[in-house]
């Protein structure tokens with residue numbers, strides 16, 4: 636059986652899809668792309684493609700939690 640996607644993985648996928656975050660091309664660490672449109676789009680996607688058994692509000696909170704945990708610097712680039 637395929638491993639269930641965690642809520643963090645789901646939120647990361649939503650943020651990537653919305654282009655709110657992007658991996659460093661050299662190291663693959665996720666970085667923020669400062670785009671208000673990106674986070675708005677991520678919220679819309681989160682409502683449309685909700686994590687199973689999670690309310691709309693909880694989905695948006697999960698997306699924000701992952702977004703807030705990232706920075707605009709790649710730890711590998713320093």
Ligand SMILES: [Zn+2]
Nearest residue numbers: 659662709712
């Ligand atoms: Zn890097």
